[in-house]
Each structure stands twice: as structure tokens, then as C-alpha cells.
Amino acid sequence: MERVNLMTVHRTSPAALLARMRDREPGLAASFLAGAVAAGLGVASFAALLMVLWVSSPYPDSGPGGALHTAAALWLLAHGVELVRTDTLSGAPMPVGVTPLLLLALPVWRVYRAARDAVDAPDDADGPPPVPARTVWTGVVLGYLGVGVAVALYCSDGELRPSWAGVAVCLPLVAAGSAAAGVWSAYGSPREPVLRALVVVPGPVRRLVFGADARARLGTAVRATGAATAVLCGGGALLLGVSLIWHGAAARVSFLQLTEGWTGRCAVLMLGIALIPNAAVWAASYALGPGFFLGAGHLVHPFASHPAPMLPPFPLLAAVPDPGVGTPLNWAAGVVPAAAGVTAGWFVARGAVDRAEPGAPVSARWSVLRTAGVVLLTAVVCAAAFALLAELAGGPLGVAALTRFGPVWWQAGGAVGMWTAAFAMPVALVVRGWRVWGVRARNRTAEGERRTGNPAQATDTLPGKETASGEAEGAGEETAQGKETTKGTKGTKGANGRDSGKGEHSTRPGTAPGTTAADAEELYDFLPADDPFPSDLDDDLARVSHRSALREPADAHAPTEAPTEAPTSPVTPEPPPAEPRPPLTDPPSDTQEPPDTTGVTPGP
Structure with a gap:
């Protein structure tokens, strides 16, 4: 009844509900x-x-x-x-x-x-x-x-x-x-059920080991344990394969002598394939140092190999090292647990630093001491995991000398914990420091680029001096062409001293001097949607644009003529002068007013 009510709340169609119930x-x-x-x-x-x-x-x-x-x-x-x-x-x-x-x-x-x-x-x-x-x-x-x-x-x-x-x-x-x-x-x-399972751990121990961020620490330790165990077992399988190739003749003879007929040999082959993971765990325990037992009292480890008891021929047993004292070639198997420890340290270092986005400030999740604590936690979890594998991989095959086969679980687990702690600790601390330094250096570089601006934008400005606010002033070009203002209209003087016309130059507020209309429109694409200009100002801008189009000559070689359009402001037209005046020797100043009808220039 409860399920039907829940499905009714979800408003499932009756046909879909019946199909679901039939499934x-x-x-x-x-x-x-x-x-x-x-x-x-x-x-x-x-x-x-x-x-x-x-x-x-x-x-x-x-x-x-x-x-x-x-x-x-x-x-x-x-x-x-x-x-x-x-x-x-x-x-x-x-x-x-x-x-x-x-x-x-x-x-x-x-x-x-x-x-x-x-x-x-x-x-x-x-x-x-x-x-x-x-x-x-x-x-x-x-x-x-x-x-x-x-x-x-x-x-x-x-x-x-x-x-x-x-x-x-x-x-x-x-x-x-x-x-x-x-x-x-x-x-x-x-993750909540896994964290609730930690209730069995005493409170002081739980707070000391896991702390406030138990989820992150335990998750990192489990991931590092999985990676290290995979490297350890994979390395053991590699050692097994190398040893089988080294003793290939003995393995082939044992395979052929154990049984006759293709049915028996297929059974032996399938049994050997099923025992390959066991042999890989045995080889990993051999690389760790404790080794494994090939019968009661017959221990095989990198430093020595005791003669094995009389066993039936089996292909995987041919990979056992020859009896005698170990050689540097046997000691080279220690590369496998070292690689597993380095892998665990790398995973812990990845969890110790938050993955910041590009340009975002980096933050170290754990300090150096907490990172070391996570490494020790990873070593403990690795030891427990490999001890379980070692216990499952071995066991008795009879009585007397056949009661012990495979590694001893507590010895193999303890060796894994020590190898992991020894090699993962320096790797985790060094990689953590390198990641923190590298990300912070990239953040500082990105912050410096944001403060100085994009260098590509500097080539788009006009030649001239840049002010402290970053505006490009075309002061020299404006002096050569004439000064422009944004206060209204202004007359320009020709070579004969008379007014050649009244021109207007209008710029929008907030734009830098020397900025073209296209640049201004591009800049204003980033302003709010509300129109910051009143309607009357738009009308003035339209009139100015129309007047500028009338002033442009139709032919590039034709002389420029003054427009006949009346000025925008209601100004009384001036009568023609009584007689022409000679041109001024000095250019008029910005404050000089147009001459009056009497031919007398008023004072400033």
C-alpha cells in the first residue's frame, strides 16, 4: 500500500505502473x-x-x-x-x-x-x-x-x-x-554507511586518526590502498612471469609429466590459471621480504631459499627460486614494494591539496602533519588488505610437512605497512609541497596579468602618452589638427582669416579622447541595458552627423566649400565686412571670439 501511494504521488500512468509491476x-x-x-x-x-x-x-x-x-x-x-x-x-x-x-x-x-x-x-x-x-x-x-x-x-x-x-x-x-x-x-x-561503521572505533582514537574531515581522509586512504595493492599484486605477477620464463624448461617438463591426454592437461591448465592470483600474492610476499612457506619449515625469501620437500610436479612450482643464498638478482625484487609505496604517497599528495580552478586561489586541505597522518592511515589499511589476501592465498594441503603453504598473513601485512610508510611518507610530503608551490605560482602569474592588463590591447591605442588610469592621449595629433572640445560647436579659421564654417565635435561621456565611433560603440556594448543618454542629446548627435555629411566634398580634388546650412543654435547672422582684413600673423587663441561688424577685435 505504501508503494502504491508513493507511485500515485509521482503520478505514474496506469499502463506504465502495470508494466512495472509485471517486470x-x-x-x-x-x-x-x-x-x-x-x-x-x-x-x-x-x-x-x-x-x-x-x-x-x-x-x-x-x-x-x-x-x-x-x-x-x-x-x-x-x-x-x-x-x-x-x-x-x-x-x-x-x-x-x-x-x-x-x-x-x-x-x-x-x-x-x-x-x-x-x-x-x-x-x-x-x-x-x-x-x-x-x-x-x-x-x-x-x-x-x-x-x-x-x-x-x-x-x-x-x-x-x-x-x-x-x-x-x-x-x-x-x-x-x-x-x-x-x-x-x-x-x-x-559514504554515510561507511562512516557509521566507524562507531565501533573508540572516540579518542577516531578523533585522533580521522579528525573532523573523516570522509576525506578515509576516502583518500582507501584510494591510495587500492592503487598500492594493485601495483603490489601486479608486480608479483610480473615476477612470477619472469621466473617462469627463466625456468621455462622445468615448467614445460612438469606440465607434460603430470598427466597424459588432452583432457588431463586441460584440467591442469585451468587449475594453473585459477591459481595465478595466489602465485602473484606469493611472489609479492617474496618481494616484501617475509617470503612464503613451501611446506612446514621450508621458507623461501630473497635472502635464502630452503630446499622444498618432495612435491608433485606442477608448472607454477617451477617458478620457485633455486635453493641457496640469495643474490643481487633476488634482492632486485624489492623494487615492487617500493613502487607500491611511491604510488600510495602520490595518491595521498593528490588528496592533500584541493584542486583549484584556473585562476582561483589554491588551498591546502591538510597541513604537513595531517598529510603524514593520512600516510600512516594508508599504511595501516594497506597492511590489513594485503594480510587478508595472504591469508586467502595460502593454506594447508595435507598433514605434517604439507600443513603450511603460502605466506604468513601477519608477517606479510606488517611488511606492507612498513614499506608503504617508508616510501609513501617522503613522496607525499614532497609532491604536496610541489603542487602547492606550483599552483600558487600560476595564480600569482595570472593575478599579475590581470593587474597589468592584456598586452595585446596596448597596440590598439593611439600613439601618445598613457595616463595613470590607462587612457591613451593623442595629444600631439590633436595639436596638429586643431583642438577639439565636447562643450558644443566651435568655428574654425581658414587661411584668409574668415570663418570657413562652424563644425561640431561630440563625444559620449566616459570615452577616452581619440576614440573612434566604432570603438565607442564596442565599449558601450558592456554598459547596462538602460539608455544613459537623454532623447534630446540623441537628436543633437543626429543633427551633428547630418551636418558633417553635408560638409564632406563630393570630389576628392574639389575645393572644400563651407556648408550653407544654418547653425544649430539661434545666432544672429553677421553682415559682410566693409573691407577685407589681412590674415593674422598668430593663430587665434581658444578664447578669441568672432570679429564683429565694425572690424574691431574686442579684448578677451
């Missing part, structure tokens, strides 16, 4: 079904692969029931559940606890997509609201665990039996974590 059934039941379908598809994919290998195998040891039991056990192993092998030569059960990380990615992805699709967030605002997060998470997890428990019960009487402790711990953790990530992503990845 899905909202609520807990749909989420439960989505989780069960995700688990069923995972089991079906493993079963299909194993059945193909069983059918194509020339020597099937068991019927289709055995293949289905093996597929179910492998599906549980992909969640981190430890298996127990019962068909041993000694009759004692042997644990199998090495989880292929590539197989772990498959159920995680399926649960993630199931939870994200069950939210059913609408694409438009008129659609119905998404399913509540708690409802989706609960339904998906319950549906997935229901199928998981059924699969564990099915393979509990097979040759590979699940450990019920692993079923009770690992299976719910994978389902709950993946479903929570899917729901969180469907709702737009809000």
Missing part, C-alpha cells in the same frame, strides 16, 4: 529468489565444467555422481571453505585449504550483481522507489545461504567433504559482504 515482484521474496538463483548458477557452472571433463576423460574413476560431488566441493572451496580429502593412501583425512582466488571472484561477482539488480533502482524520477536496502540484503543473503547449506549437505558424504566450521564462517561472510557491496553500489555508493 518484478518487489520485496523480500524477490530478493530471496535472486540470492538463490545466484547460488544455483554458480553451482551449475562448476557442475557443467566438471561434467565436460568427466565425459571427455578416457579413464573416469567414478560415475556422474562423483563428478557432481566434486563440483559441489569445488564451489564451496571457492568461498574459502576448507575441504577434507578422505581417499588417501594412509586412510587419514587430508585437509585442502588453498582457495584459488580466481574461483573466489566468481561467487563474489554473482552475489554482488544479484543484490544490485534486486534493488531495482528506477532510471527516471517517475518510476517507483527502489526496494529498501535492508530488505534486499536480507533476502539475497538468506537465499544464497539456503542453497549453500543444501550443497554442503549434498557433498558431505563424498570424497571431498566440507569442513562445517568453514561452512558456518566463510560462506556467510562471502555472501553478506558481497550483498552489502551490491546494495551499496545500487544506492549510489553513499
Whole structure:
């Protein structure tokens, strides 16, 4: 009823509402079904692969029931559940606890997509609201665990039996974590739930580590951790590839001797591909220094490699360094964790400085001490992330000497934290200072250019002296051509001393002397929309423009004649002089008035 009311408020059309209701059934039941379908598809994919290998195998040891039991056990192993092998030569059960990380990615992805699709967030605002997060998470997890428990019960009487402790711990953790990530992503990845999870941290520790801007610090630390972990695992994969090429002959022989027939070799190849992420984590732990165990008491690290116990030939095991003391070539693997630390420091430095817009003042988000604190936080998060990967990548493969395979999680995690703090700290501080100095220098340059003006505009002004306010005065040119004023009309003297006519020159207020009409119009395009000139002034300007057009000669070689138009102001016409006067020796001053009819020039 609540959903119908909400959809009514959004005024969704009845046809669209019915189509939407047919598309899905909202609520807990749909989420439960989505989780069960995700688990069923995972089991079906493993079963299909194993059945193909069983059918194509020339020597099937068991019927289709055995293949289905093996597929179910492998599906549980992909969640981190430890298996127990019962068909041993000694009759004692042997644990199998090495989880292929590539197989772990498959159920995680399926649960993630199931939870994200069950939210059913609408694409438009008129659609119905998404399913509540708690409802989706609960339904998906319950549906997935229901199928998981059924699969564990099915393979509990097979040759590979699940450990019920692993079923009770690992299976719910994978389902709950993946479903929570899917729901969180469907709702737009809000940060509030992540920040609320920090409530478990004591208050003094939370304020000391995160401070007031916990969101920014934690987000930067997580991004830096993701980048550093990617570089670390990628570097481990690179070391693995180089070692496999170096020991290519041994890897080829082990691949050919392990089994016969293309079916068995395809199975070995697929198993090797599934274990490549595990081998990359092992190689990364080797580069960090603690190394990894290749059986109880057989440690492999850059400074020494103990002889491994008698193991069956496997292509990935051929990449293990030769027994003996390490050489500088083995020590060169330390470049990988150093590169990871530099990457983490670069990401922290990016978060320490706000990204200012061009021309805007730069502001450092964190001081030097707070940047160092974020680096330490990143080191802690990196250590926790890699410790989890190291724990998942290793495990037992039997008893006695086969109980320890892979890196030790707390040693590998501690080494990652120290490498990250050692290399990320100077990089973060130096890059932060460089970014702050560079952006401030650009801002100062831009501010100086704004104060001095655009240099290209200086070439458009008339030649002459510039005043303090930036106006270009054409004083010399005005002296040669005659002085102009903006006070009204003014007569000009010809060579014979008589008035050649009365001209007018009008400029708009606020324009610089010597500015043309086009320049004035361009300048006035930036003024307010209100007309700053009265109507009578516009009429005067129109008359002046018309009079100037009449004064222009039709022919360039024709002599200039005075216009016959009467002056604009009501002035009494002057009678012709009684006799011509000789021309003045000195040019008349600006204050000299026109001669009167008596021929006597009045005083100033």
C-alpha cells in the first residue's frame, strides 16, 4: 500500500505502473529468489565444467555422481571453505585449504550483481522507489545461504567433504559482504554507511586518526590502498612471469609429466590459471621480504631459499627460486614494494591539496602533519588488505610437512605497512609541497596579468602618452589638427582669416579622447541595458552627423566649400565686412571670439 501511494504521488500512468509491476515482484521474496538463483548458477557452472571433463576423460574413476560431488566441493572451496580429502593412501583425512582466488571472484561477482539488480533502482524520477536496502540484503543473503547449506549437505558424504566450521564462517561472510557491496553500489555508493561503521572505533582514537574531515581522509586512504595493492599484486605477477620464463624448461617438463591426454592437461591448465592470483600474492610476499612457506619449515625469501620437500610436479612450482643464498638478482625484487609505496604517497599528495580552478586561489586541505597522518592511515589499511589476501592465498594441503603453504598473513601485512610508510611518507610530503608551490605560482602569474592588463590591447591605442588610469592621449595629433572640445560647436579659421564654417565635435561621456565611433560603440556594448543618454542629446548627435555629411566634398580634388546650412543654435547672422582684413600673423587663441561688424577685435 505504501508503494502504491508513493507511485500515485509521482503520478505514474496506469499502463506504465502495470508494466512495472509485471517486470518484478518487489520485496523480500524477490530478493530471496535472486540470492538463490545466484547460488544455483554458480553451482551449475562448476557442475557443467566438471561434467565436460568427466565425459571427455578416457579413464573416469567414478560415475556422474562423483563428478557432481566434486563440483559441489569445488564451489564451496571457492568461498574459502576448507575441504577434507578422505581417499588417501594412509586412510587419514587430508585437509585442502588453498582457495584459488580466481574461483573466489566468481561467487563474489554473482552475489554482488544479484543484490544490485534486486534493488531495482528506477532510471527516471517517475518510476517507483527502489526496494529498501535492508530488505534486499536480507533476502539475497538468506537465499544464497539456503542453497549453500543444501550443497554442503549434498557433498558431505563424498570424497571431498566440507569442513562445517568453514561452512558456518566463510560462506556467510562471502555472501553478506558481497550483498552489502551490491546494495551499496545500487544506492549510489553513499559514504554515510561507511562512516557509521566507524562507531565501533573508540572516540579518542577516531578523533585522533580521522579528525573532523573523516570522509576525506578515509576516502583518500582507501584510494591510495587500492592503487598500492594493485601495483603490489601486479608486480608479483610480473615476477612470477619472469621466473617462469627463466625456468621455462622445468615448467614445460612438469606440465607434460603430470598427466597424459588432452583432457588431463586441460584440467591442469585451468587449475594453473585459477591459481595465478595466489602465485602473484606469493611472489609479492617474496618481494616484501617475509617470503612464503613451501611446506612446514621450508621458507623461501630473497635472502635464502630452503630446499622444498618432495612435491608433485606442477608448472607454477617451477617458478620457485633455486635453493641457496640469495643474490643481487633476488634482492632486485624489492623494487615492487617500493613502487607500491611511491604510488600510495602520490595518491595521498593528490588528496592533500584541493584542486583549484584556473585562476582561483589554491588551498591546502591538510597541513604537513595531517598529510603524514593520512600516510600512516594508508599504511595501516594497506597492511590489513594485503594480510587478508595472504591469508586467502595460502593454506594447508595435507598433514605434517604439507600443513603450511603460502605466506604468513601477519608477517606479510606488517611488511606492507612498513614499506608503504617508508616510501609513501617522503613522496607525499614532497609532491604536496610541489603542487602547492606550483599552483600558487600560476595564480600569482595570472593575478599579475590581470593587474597589468592584456598586452595585446596596448597596440590598439593611439600613439601618445598613457595616463595613470590607462587612457591613451593623442595629444600631439590633436595639436596638429586643431583642438577639439565636447562643450558644443566651435568655428574654425581658414587661411584668409574668415570663418570657413562652424563644425561640431561630440563625444559620449566616459570615452577616452581619440576614440573612434566604432570603438565607442564596442565599449558601450558592456554598459547596462538602460539608455544613459537623454532623447534630446540623441537628436543633437543626429543633427551633428547630418551636418558633417553635408560638409564632406563630393570630389576628392574639389575645393572644400563651407556648408550653407544654418547653425544649430539661434545666432544672429553677421553682415559682410566693409573691407577685407589681412590674415593674422598668430593663430587665434581658444578664447578669441568672432570679429564683429565694425572690424574691431574686442579684448578677451
